[in-house]
Amino acid sequence: MAATEQPISYAQDIKPLFREGDRESMSAAFDLWSYDDVVQNSDAILGKLRDGTMPCDGAWPEEQVDLFQRWVDAGMPA
Ligand code: HEM
Numbered sequence: 001m002a003a004t005e006q007p008i009s010y011a012q013d014i015k016p017l018f019r020e021g022d023r024e025s026m027s028a029a030f031d032l033w034s035y036d037d038v039v040q041n042s043d044a045i046l047g048k049l050r051d052g053t054m055p056c057d058g059a060w061p062e063e064q065v066d067l068f069q070r071w072v073d074a075g076m077p078a
Contacts, residue, residue: 008071010035010078017064022055039076046072 008014018032030037038045045054049068052059060068071077 007077008067008074010038010071010076014038014068014071017060017068019055025056035078042072042076 015033015035015038023032026032030041032038032045046065046068048054049060049065
């Protein structure tokens with residue numbers, strides 16, 4: 001991804017970060033492959049990603065968490 005002013009979108013940049021197993025594990029709470037669900041739960045998701053407790057099998061690398069953060073800051077474009 002380009003360093004500056006590259007728009008981040010859920011479909012292109014965020015959804016592919018969630019593995020099928022993540023989706024299945026979390027399906028009782030929300031659907032990580034649903035734009036609306038991720039928007040509605042973005043605070044909780046970001047909190048877990050930041051504190052490293054989710055995914056349960058290993059925290060995301062910092063740059064991946066930062067990408068999610070930037071997407072939230074950008075107003076969560078679809
Ligand atoms: C990027 C992937 C994931 C994200 C963003 C994520 C996010 C979250 C969030 C936000 C909650 C709190 C839900 C609530 O309180 O309503 C949660 C809970 C939970 N997640 Fe995940 N999750 C991910 C992957 C996984 C995986 C791979 C597992 C497999 C074990 C898992 C198991 C659980 C369990 C058991 C809970 C309930 C207990 C707890 O809050 O710690 N999650 N997750």
